[in-house]
Amino acid sequence: MVGPTRFMTLLTCCELGVIDALRKNGRMTAAELGEAVGAKPDAVEQLLFLLVKEDFLRYDEEAGAYFPGPFFGGIPEPALQHVVSFLNMIKVVMLRQIFYLTESVKTGTVVGLDKLFGFQGNLYEAAAGEHTELREAWAPMMDGVTGQNDPWFWSNVDIPAGSKVLDLAGNTGFGAILTYRNNASPGLHVTTFDLPEKEAPSLENFRAHGVEEHCSFIGGDVFDGVPKGFDVVLIKNFLDMWDREDVLRILTGVNEALEPGGRVNILVPVYPEDIKDPASAGVDFFPAYFLGCTMGKGGPQKMSTYRRWLEECGFTVTKTVAQDLSTMPGALVAHGILCATKA
């Protein structure tokens, strides 16, 4: 019951500047904090009860002074910014939209985007278009996630020298650029495959990053077929957007486009094999995110489910690796890598 209020009470302490003030000044009373952030001390005191309860802050009863607990006292500024960007994404993109979660589940559409922004479609379309509020909340969070996951992905995935690589649903080309940079070899060529309207920004990004000789773009819809002639297909942060039948269509399309021995490398959030594992908050977060806020459908699966689906679509799985959440402080959910070869 108290999930929404706990969330917003914490974020409001960040938004008001209470946390910054305490990190800067060390110890402050409610009266000093109220003056510093432009709020009534009574209200500051009410908000800070929870932060004391959860040991985010500590309270010196004798002096009436608050000071940072271990988390806010110790976290470096960039890491704190990443946490706050995640909280802000949840607030801006999700908090109001999930009011309509039941309607979204029933209709298979993102009812919240329609009701709140007058937008019919999915979050990615809305954020790519005129809805700057959504883009500005979503993009920094996603950049942070990519920044965490990309080095890990490339430390686990091998692209043979001189490969022709297809980055499926590669958006505006950044995935292709990073693929080239992380695997540069004579003859390596990376092609972004996405909807035709992504071509111009992709080509511009290739030029801006000086990789226009090694990267190119093919426009199309993955559900109409996957381009042929590639040795390796990458599917990053994409399968979790779709229901089972669509994932099978995508994987079947990739299988049909590859020659025997051709490879697919997948990056996707995964639920833990033991759903009750308290270390993962994936099932706490993603169903509402995908069903209610972004797609009106989809959601991640367990690694074993993706493995089974790959095999159903004619692949031999050669490697699976899941992130270890115990080594990732603050991360909500582990991503997984699945590498497979066309049988």
Added chain:
Amino acid sequence: MVGPTRFMTLLTCCELGVIDALRKNGRMTAAELGEAVGAKPDAVEQLLFLLVKEDFLRYDEEAGAYFPGPFFGGIPEPALQHVVSFLNMIKVVMLRQIFYLTESVKTGTVVGLDKLFGFQGNLYEAAAGEHTELREAWAPMMDGVTGQNDPWFWSNVDIPAGSKVLDLAGNTGFGAILTYRNNASPGLHVTTFDLPEKEAPSLENFRAHGVEEHCSFIGGDVFDGVPKGFDVVLIKNFLDMWDREDVLRILTGVNEALEPGGRVNILVPVYPEDIKDPASAGVDFFPAYFLGCTMGKGGPQKMSTYRRWLEECGFTVTKTVAQDLSTMPGALVAHGILCATKA
């Protein structure tokens, strides 16, 4: 981070009818549930991961069937309805409004009511007026809370026979009616004191309940003074709406209106003396409720704080009693009773 999503995922399973279907039918697959509630089985499966994680439901992997866990399997229908009415209040009254919590704290007004409903004022005014959506979500929850607290209050509070009782901020007279019924004695008279616009509905309620000879109404604003001539003043579910300075004005006004030896009996939610007590979710819930959704200010205090404020205002505290949350399954926060006498 996952508070809002956990909350709405659970409530959506109730709203869709998944819980009702499983309580009625015992065991169902995602496909059967999808058909029963009019949603895609893939989406049902995504939502139910969390309910399995938290043991609200259980999953028979071999049969692919879900069935109720101990909570949903055991809770009687009326108790379940009360829980769902609380979840629904949080959704309708709070989930969208707390988006504006920071702005509400800064301005001391309920910015969410203005932004979402075009209403300037507090929740109680909005719900009493044209905003039926808010009233219909708030009133059943509040009725349930009153139903839980009223017998407990009267088992702890003694009204001397023949007293003249003032029910401070008594709204439309129901508190006066219950006070009379629970304490009927020759000469007992209970007066509701509230804003003048509550007079007509109060008198109508007194007549409808046949207590018009024992109950009456005085119109006025507690901050302009409290009527004199009463032996006992009741202050129920009211002090928690105000900041310290306002609580002190209310208590001082009551003290000035009473003769020495006159009594005040207070019912109010209280935070635990040890704020870190995990059994109470008061500080998790009320700051966002009062600051962001109802008043733009206020919030409960610890029993010891109310006791100190009563003493500051010229009272001798004769009794304090707090609810024991361990005996109240499902309750978020303990209420307290404070009885005091004018010194």
